[in-house]
Structure formats: structure tokens, C-alpha cells
Amino acid sequence: MSLLQRSAIVTAMLASLSVSSFAQTPAAPAAAPTTQSAPAPAKKAHGPEAREAHMAKRMQTLKASLKLNASQEAGWTSYMAAVKPQRPAPGDRPERPDFAKMTTPERIDAMAAMHAKHQAAMDQRNQATKAFYASLTPEQQKTFDAETLKMHERRGRGPDGKGPHGQRHQGPNPKQTVPPMDSK
Template sequence: MKSERSEQKMAERHTQRMGALKEKLKLTPAQESAWNSYTAAMQPPARGARPTMDRAAFEKLSTPERIDRMQALQQERQGAMRQRGDAVKSFYAQLTPEQKKTFDAESLRHGPRGHRGFGHHGHHGGPGMHRS
């Protein structure tokens, strides 16, 4: 299936980027545990694990029910974003000042979900915005 192939390619690119980042950071053995926790938290969610909305079911809902469903999905996504942010902060705290400079440069270059920095204009408009 096409979406499975693209998801597999995306996972491969993620693995390559993480490997390249690890190489650039020149982590010490003492930082390995923090790296493993970080990479585990940064894994893209499996297709079935992402909060989504079934279009046919959504169309059967009343307007207030649709609003409630959209707000619930937004809260789920925010929770996942918060967890990833906490993982980044925890890992970042384990880095040396030189490693932090490297990490900052790499995260700015790849931005959210691999987009090129914060100047990327996604499907939803503003800088750094991206589709969840």
C-alpha cells in the first residue's frame, strides 16, 4: 500500500537523521542512556496510534459533538507534543555546551517533523506550522 511505503520511508529518514545527529554530537558513554530515552520518545507514532477522526462517523455527529471531538483530538496531540518536548529538554540538559550548540543548529535546520526550520509554511498557514 502506498501509505505504508511512505510511512516506511519516513521512518527510515528519521532513523538516518537520528544517526547523523548522534554522530555529530559525539556522545560520551555516560550520555548513552539519555540518548536512548530521547530517541525512544522521538519515534514517530505508528499509523494506528495517531489520534484521528473517522470522516463518516464525524459527519454523523451534531455540531457541538464535532467541536468536542476536535477539542479532544487537539488535547491528545498537545499531550504527545508535551511529552516529546519534555524528552528533548531532558536530553538537552545532559549535553555539554558544545553539544548544545550542535543540537541547536541541527534542530533549527530540521525543525518540527523534519521541515526546514521555522520559515517553513505548512498546510495550516504560519511559519513552522505543520499538519499533525
């Protein structure tokens, strides 16, 4: 049997299988939900509002763990104001059509300006954190260290230190010059 004949036979078999799948009877309509059925699981909220709510909850937990005294409340308030996420104002970053109209050097300059703005905001948050940290007692500093470390460890990782796909997130191996080949 030639290759052409085998290909024709395989194609005919696949075509007959696909036709038979279309010829199946449609499924019966789903029954109306009963009052006994379990409620649908709540979907995780995403977006800036959800992130802000999550951060507010984490910060309330941190504040409760720190057991701040009255003299530290002002420092906490200024710290919270400094680390609160700032939403970009309309016009802060170029829209896609405007960005597409720019030349490459203009895009590079726009990205550099955005980077400088983000760096300045990060420096401000870092200084506020250091100032607040300095106002804490040594016991509170240990609590702050432990709680904020937990916040950073949770980002994108499971309880076993692995990411969502099961791999460990470790830095690149400085001795490795060529990426490993998959043995699969």
C-alpha cells in the same frame, strides 16, 4: 457582420480545428527499450514508512555529530523513544462516515479531544528534548542547536529559504490590514 454571425464563424473554426486533431494518424508504437537506455529515476517514497526512515537517518547523523559518551547513551535512548513518531492506533480518530454522522457540537468535542491528545504528546516530546539537552556538554549543545535548526529550516524550503513555488515564507505583516492586490 453581427455578433451572432461572428460567434458562429469562430465556433465553426474551432470545431474544424478539433476535428482535424482527431483525424491525425496515431503515433508509432514505442520501440522496445534498449540495454543502452538510462534507468528510470527512482521515485521519492512517501508515506509513514518513508518519513520514519528519513527521521532515523537524520537522527543517526545527529548522534554521530554529537559524539556522545557512554554516560549519555541512556539519555539518547530515552530521548529517541520519546520523539519517535507514534502512528495512531485504529479507532483513535473517527472515520469519515462516523464523523459525518456527528452533530457539530460532537465534532467540535471530538476535535478538541484529539487536539488535547496531540498537545500532551508534544509536551512529552518537549520535556524529553529538554532533559536530553541538559545532559549534553556546552559544545554538544551548540551542535544540537545547529543540527536541529537545519532540520527545521529544510522543512518545505529550498536552499535559498524559498518554498516550492519560489516565495519566501515570512510571517504576516502586522502593519498590513488589507492583502495586496495582484498587479498582473
